[in-house]
Amino acid sequence: MELILWRHAEAADGTPDQTRELTSKGSKQAAKIAAYLHRHLPDHHRILVSPATRTKQTVSALTHHYVLAPTLAPGASAEAVLHAAQWPDEGGTVLIVGHQPTLGEVAAQLLGCVNSTLSIKKGAVWWFSQRDGSAQATLRLVITPDML
Numbered sequence: 001m002e003l004i005l006w007r008h009a010e011a012a013d014g015t016p017d018q019t020r021e022l023t024s025k026g027s028k029q030a031a032k033i034a035a036y037l038h039r040h041l042p043d044h045h046r047i048l049v050s051p052a053t054r055t056k057q058t059v060s061a062l063t064h065h066y067v068l069a070p071t072l073a074p075g076a077s078a079e080a081v082l083h084a085a086q087w088p089d090e091g092g093t094v095l096i097v098g099h100q101p102t103l104g105e106v107a108a109q110l111l112g113c114v115n116s117t118l119s120i121k122k123g124a125v126w127w128f129s130q131r132d133g134s135a136q137a138t139l140r141l142v143i144t145p146d147m148l
Helices: 024-040 053-060 078-085 102-110
Strands: 002-007 046-049 093-098 125-130 137-143
Touching (some): 102 125
Parallel strands (some): 002 093
């Protein structure tokens, strides 16, 4: 199984949190990563997206074919994200568009960093592959918009 974590691009500050929108810079970040994903995503994949405005705007740079997953909203647990993705049993490729610190907690758990959170930059993608049919993962790629 391939699990891709995509943190939403830069969003404006404000409240309510759920309706924060991407900034101009955030729209450019989303477009850069979307162009990369267009070239590298396998044909058959699932995309699960937090219902927050900024995550929907981020993924819309890539596609409008995704599933809103309320369990991925800000404050979600790493376990909720992995359950939504059906890691490691689903097979195929799943792209999760979500938030920090949750995605950093997922990345840390996949890498075996117990009780840790890794910092995932705004707009960045972390791409994991399942290893040896277990819940262990190999980190294949980390890419940020400013690298493209």
